[in-house]
Amino acid sequence: MTFAAPAESVHVRAPGKINVYLGVGGRHDDGYHALATVFQAVSLYEDVIARHADDFSLTVSGVDDPDSVPLDDRNLAMRAAKLLAAAADYHGGVALEIRKSVPVAGGMGGGSADAAAALVACDALWGTGFSTSRLHELAARLGADVPFALHGGTAVGTGRGDQLNPALARGRFDWVLVPSDQGLSTPLVYARLDALREEEGALADDPPLSLDVPIPVLQALRSGDPELLSESIYNDLQEAALHERPELETTILRGIHAGALQGIVSGSGPTVALLCANADAARAVQASLDEHGIESLHVHGPVAGARIIG
């Protein structure tokens, strides 16, 4: 393998995601659950800048609480860089700078976006020249949501969520996001779902009766009609997330009262995603939430996956 070093730094932008549909099946022995999900990449981005260095280092900006993001090997972007270096037999390092916009531990795949961006940035910086499928394979080893952050757009995810097939989505969907001050742990929410299912008598290890994305979800995405989509957006993790954060239900209801077509918890939460009829409706929802002192963000999807910019 040859290593060209054409650039001093590489800037990559990767999107956060909303799970438009999230069906959770049984838990496997490795602790992961079988999923049938539809991801949509939205216009809220993580920026990762990679610069040549002898060692591996990381800085993070854009977070209220600096302690909320680890700067060592617990950080998925750091792990991504080291995984790529090992796979490519590259012996140098990298200084990674992460500028965050996606809420930390918010259920929108911000850490996964960092990892995807770090893979693309280091691949370009080091001249590794890995194929998309090789990067996808490394991404899946880092986390279930990382391949989607590479892929972007709208996609059906099966397996742990890492086996992707593109889904046709026409037009654009406008979402108002309500982040929470406090993040929510993804493993905790999955464990809560298992506990709730056990209480209901369905053992967490039972094979799911059916774990497919319902056809109406895919039809609604193809039609580009947000009203149609609002009838089929769904999240199996929502009940578990609401169990941990009951106040999120009020946020969803406020959003609908403010004019959103429908609201769901995004992924494992706690970010609430409100689907709106169009950009004007989203701005009106935002204004109404603002009157109640609720801060929100207006984003749209689908957008591209991890890309080199500048």
Ligand code: C5P
């Ligand atoms: O893959 P990732 O590190 O993002 O997953 C975080 C945690 O979420 C896992 O450790 C697991 O507890 C839970 N998870 C799961 N089933 C999935 C994806 C994630 O149980 N398909």
